[in-house]
Amino acid sequence: MNPFTYARPDSVDKALGELRTNPTAKFIGGGTNLIDLMKENIEHPTRLVDVNRLPLGGISELPDGRLRLGATVTNAETAYNELVKTRYPLLSQTILAGASPQLRNMATNGGNLFQRTRCYYFYDTSMPCNKRQPGSGCAAIGGYNRIHAILGTTSGNADATSPTACIATYPSDMAVALAALEAVVQVTGPNGERSINFADFHRLPGNEPQRDNTLEANEIVKSIDLPAKGFTENHTYLKLRDRSSYAFALVSVAVGLEMAGNTITDARIALGGVAHKPWRKPEAEQLLVGKAATPENFQLAADNLLAGAIGYGHNTFKIDLAKRAIVRALGEATN
The missing domain is CATH 3.30.43.10 (Uridine Diphospho-n-acetylenolpyruvylglucosamine Reductase, domain 2)
Known part of the structure; x- marks a missing residue:
């Protein structure tokens, strides 16, 4: 060090x-x-x-019905907060599926957003990695890539030596729920304050795989704001992993639904473990709106959500796994 x-x-x-x-x-x-x-x-x-002495703590209700999560509030405090448990049970459930109690007691909401990938080759400084050393290539594409991305990669079928190739995944559980809830990240910096929609906070590799998010230099996250809609009745977080605790997701699915009888009136689906950021596709969600909650309709949404997915050998199984996980999670959320 x-x-x-x-x-x-x-x-x-x-x-x-x-x-x-x-x-x-x-x-x-x-x-x-x-x-x-x-x-x-x-x-x-x-x-x-x-940052722990900064005035960025607390969880508070805003006048318009939103809930503000301070950046320095710990993951554990957030998950067990009564307002979060009551109004955003999907978020509470998702946080508790991540890491371990000891880590959740230490990790902050703001810090959670900045986790780096758990790619084996990113952590092995003897191997090429465009995320760690731009322009060096991507060892994961032709290597052991079981945990790696199947969606949103810049490599396509490109050679692993491409200076923009990257199939790393983003590891956070909490962020998958925040994506489904359409949270907003409040930041401040030299140019003042700004709001970043959660869908725009993390980024795909593009031409700069070393950049994980859209935060500018010298900016700091102040809070994460949750919209008034929390999907309190029909929700679930399904995390598929190699062991039942303290393991990152191979595939995870956060689902929030609004129902009128057996008809879906609003749908949110976010995937973890499959891309460089939490993965959503509004077109796939819209396929469920106005439709009955049936396995057949769930499958149509799953197929659309995974359209364009690319496997790289060891991780190809994740395509079918993700589809089955989506169908299962939607079924759990409607029961």
């Missing part, structure tokens, strides 16, 4: 000032991912800026 200095500012302006004066500084909340990255010689911050 490289040497670093440490700061613990008590205001957002001071925290942003730390990044302005030291471009290699990093914000740290619970440190549940960043410290690992430093130990593995992947991240090399020369200064850590602790």
